[in-house]
Amino acid sequence: MTFLLVFWEFFKTGLFAIGGGLATIPFLMRMAENHNWFTTEELSNMIAVSESTPGPIGINMATYVGYSVGSESFGVVGGILGGILATTALVLPSLVIIMIIAGFLQKFRQNSLIEKTFFCLRPATIGMLAVSLIAMMSPLFFNPNGCGYFECFNLKAILLFAALLFGILKFKKHPIIYLAIGAVAGIIFKF
Amino acid sequence: MKTLLKLYGLFFKIGIMTFGGGYAMLPILERELAEKRKYVTMEEIMDYFAVGQCTPGIIAVNTATFIGFKRKGVLGGIFATVGVVTPSLIIITLLASALKLVAHNEIVKNAFAGISVAVCALIVQAILKLVKSGIKDALTFGIALASFSASYFLGASPIIVILISAVVGVIAKSILDKAEAKKKNKEEAK
Numbered sequence: 001m002t003f004l005l006v007f008w009e010f011f012k013t014g015l016f017a018i019g020g021g022l023a024t025i026p027f028l029m030r031m032a033e034n035h036n037w038f039t040t041e042e043l044s045n046m047i048a049v050s051e052s053t054p055g056p057i058g059i060n061m062a063t064y065v066g067y068s069v070g071s072e073s074f075g076v077v078g079g080i081l082g083g084i085l086a087t088t089a090l091v092l093p094s095l096v097i098i099m100i101i102a103g104f105l106q107k108f109r110q111n112s113l114i115e116k117t118f119f120c121l122r123p124a125t126i127g128m129l130a131v132s133l134i135a136m137m138s139p140l141f142f143n144p145n146g147c148g149y150f151e152c153f154n155l156k157a158i159l160l161f162a163a164l165l166f167g168i169l170k171f172k173k174h175p176i177i178y179l180a181i182g183a184v185a186g187i188i189f190k191f
Numbered sequence: 192m193k194t195l196l197k198l199y200g201l202f203f204k205i206g207i208m209t210f211g212g213g214y215a216m217l218p219i220l221e222r223e224l225a226e227k228r229k230y231v232t233m234e235e236i237m238d239y240f241a242v243g244q245c246t247p248g249i250i251a252v253n254t255a256t257f258i259g260f261k262r263k264g265v266l267g268g269i270f271a272t273v274g275v276v277t278p279s280l281i282i283i284t285l286l287a288s289a290l291k292l293v294a295h296n297e298i299v300k301n302a303f304a305g306i307s308v309a310v311c312a313l314i315v316q317a318i319l320k321l322v323k324s325g326i327k328d329a330l331t332f333g334i335a336l337a338s339f340s341a342s343y344f345l346g347a348s349p350i351i352v353i354l355i356s357a358v359v360g361v362i363a364k365s366i367l368d369k370a371e372a373k374k375k376n377k378e379e380a381k
Contacts, residue, residue, distance in 0.1 A: 016353050
């Protein structure tokens with residue numbers, strides 16, 4: 001039953017997530033809320049691993065989520081099956097859609113109705129991605145237990161975030177560098 | 192069959208070399224498919240990319256499906272797609288099972304806590320990039336704000352948000368285009 005549900009959830013994601021791998025994050029967030037398959041913290045770990053390994057991020061995340069859901073109840077074999085299932089479900093809708101479109105690519109590009117439809121999808125993705133970001137940031141930046149004057153905030157995390165964001169926007173190096181810095185800082189300062 | 196396996200192998204290689212998002216794939220596609228093999232022209236790759244961005248699914252995978260389909264029809268599309276996702280399946284599965292074993296280690300936990308902070312910073316950057324290319328006027332700004340509110344305050348599902356945005360896009364853009372045409376007509380009449 002879990003496997004059917006995994007397939008269905010990722011099929012929906014593949015059908016409605018428009019604009020690449022990061023556009024799937026709001027859908028994964030939704031899965032975390034609805035199914036208790038993983039927490040938002042685990043999700044941000046999965047995103048980190050997906051960004052720093054070869055392969056398209058969206059596919060990596062699907063494989064990872066599928067693996068962790070499957071292995072939860074059926075061990076390694078269940079994990080492998082879950083990973084394959086989630087990935088297949090994610091690419092299935094686009095596989096069919098792209099092959100249909102490929103026949104009349106030029107017409108598709110010039111069709112004004114399609115252009116209009118997609119006009120508002122990118123802003124919609126921006127809004128949803130911002131919500132996912134807040135959900136991922138709150139457990140990192142706010143102390144869940146104990147709230148005095150300053151204990152409310154996790155200052156270490158906020159400082160690291162500010163430093164990394166500055167670096168990312170200023171130097172535009174590959175993401176893996178910032179993830180590595182985050183890992184080292186996490187170990188040294190005991191996050 | 193030989194061509195199909197070749198397509199699979201080629202996209203397997205491209206899958207391994209894609210690090211990060213779909214755009215990271217562009218230079219590799221250009222070298223492997225346009226320069227070395229002349230399967231497609233660079234213009235075609237850009238076309239596939241443009242369409243891949245506004246169709247459902249992962250951009251990198253969509254581009255693979257396009258090129259595979261163009262070379263060898265439906266089977267070609269399937270082989271190219273399976274090829275581009277195979278490295279992810281293998282690498283992530285191995286990594287996920289290994290990470291599970293050490294997940295409770297204190298050092299690993301601390302490392303991942305730090306990494307999570309970096310992920311948040313990277314997502315901020317991704318959002319800023321999207322804002323630059325996606326928010327052009329009051330309408331697109333309004334849509335972003337509305338989708339944020341619907342998702343944050345009402346807990347609307349992403350599917351609903353996407354569907355409503357598509358409908359609003361068609362209606363609003365039609366009205367805007369009409370208004371612009373009218374203005375143009377008036378100017379011409381003068």
